[in-house]
Amino acid sequence: MQYQETSDSEILLLLEAIYHEYGYDFREYSQGHIRRRIMNRMAVSKFEDISEMKSKVLNDKIFASALLQDLSITVTEMFRDPVFYKSLRENVIPILKTYPFIKIWHAGCATGEEAYSMAILLQEEGLYDRTTIYATDFNQMALNRAKDGIFSNKLIKGYTSNYQLTGGKESFSSYYTSDCDNFIMNYSLKKNIVWANHNLVTDSVFAEVNLILCRNVLIYFDKNLQNKVQNLFYDSLINGGVLCLGSQENLRFSDLYEQYIELDTKERIFKKKY
Ligand SMILES: C[S@@+](CC[C@H](N)C(=O)[O-])C[C@H]1O[C@@H](n2cnc3c(N)ncnc32)[C@H](O)[C@@H]1O
Numbered sequence: 001m002q003y004q005e006t007s008d009s010e011i012l013l014l015l016e017a018i019y020h021e022y023g024y025d026f027r028e029y030s031q032g033h034i035r036r037r038i039m040n041r042m043a044v045s046k047f048e049d050i051s052e053m054k055s056k057v058l059n060d061k062i063f064a065s066a067l068l069q070d071l072s073i074t075v076t077e078m079f080r081d082p083v084f085y086k087s088l089r090e091n092v093i094p095i096l097k098t099y100p101f102i103k104i105w106h107a108g109c110a111t112g113e114e115a116y117s118m119a120i121l122l123q124e125e126g127l128y129d130r131t132t133i134y135a136t137d138f139n140q141m142a143l144n145r146a147k148d149g150i151f152s153n154k155l156i157k158g159y160t161s162n163y164q165l166t167g168g169k170e171s172f173s174s175y176y177t178s179d180c181d182n183f184i185m186n187y188s189l190k191k192n193i194v195w196a197n198h199n200l201v202t203d204s205v206f207a208e209v210n211l212i213l214c215r216n217v218l219i220y221f222d223k224n225l226q227n228k229v230q231n232l233f234y235d236s237l238i239n240g241g242v243l244c245l246g247s248q249e250n251l252r253f254s255d256l257y258e259q260y261i262e263l264d265t266k267e268r269i270f271k272k273k274y
Pocket residue numbers: 072073074075076077080107108109110111114136137138139142198199200201214215216217220246
């Protein structure tokens with residue numbers, strides 16, 4: 001097999017085909033990420049070359065859907081990067097407390113752990129009842145799991161420890177009920193979360209948002225697409241609104257950097273200037 005010989009232009013042709021047939025646009029994702037995922041799928045499915053794979057994608061919707069799953073990395077956890085959540089409590093919650101109603105957008109929420117973490121934080125700070133959390137992703141399978149809010153018991157230990165490191169005020173077990181295999185998040189955390197399918201590349205802005213979290217998503221985009229999505233966030237935020245990125249993402253290299261103040265440089269928390 002000649003996977004190493006697959007050229008960037010052949011990969012681009014496959015991405016063009018996916019875009020025209022299914023409307024998912026990966027053409028400006030980071031080339032390294034896309035190449036790794038496509039080569040991996042070619043090996044698993046034992047294709048001779050990329051044109052064989054292209055024809056399979058165009059003629060087999062089930063295969064296409066599996067490939068879309070490959071291209072969307074949904075790794076996440078509750079209170080991922082506890083120090084970031086500590087900073088949210090200290091630097092962002094006081095800002096949110098000044099608003100009568102709060103709109104929060106989790107862009108690229110995967111299976112929902114990030115949105116549930118936020119719901120817990122807001123409940124503890126007495127803000128949940130005046131908040132709507134919009135949790136979006138373009139991966140419908142991940143969104144369905146998010147909406148169910150059912151997670152494996154194997155994850156509880158790590159999530160409890162993350163929660164405690166953020167300065168959590170309760171027992172983490174008060175936020176779910178469990179059976180022998182899984183735990184399910186309380187309805188009181190779910191009731192103000194709106195789960196929606198939204199593609200950051202092709203869909204439009206969310207109006208008048210107070211806080212956006214888009215963590216560990218832009219890392220998969222090339223610089224040009226990162227800039228486009230940063231414009232989407234800028235247009236969605238109210239003046240004084242807050243944008244949170246992942247630990248390996250930054251606004252510094254974006255055209256919009258001057259339009260924000262850094263609230264926490266290390267934790268990548270930025271406030272849109274008035
Ligand atoms: C690694 S997960 C990050 C989850 C969570 N934000 C976190 O930090 O734990 C990346 C998510 O971004 C989503 N994603 C990738 N491209 C997207 C796009 N164009 N529009 C919306 N979501 C996208 C993927 O489906 C995946 O669920």
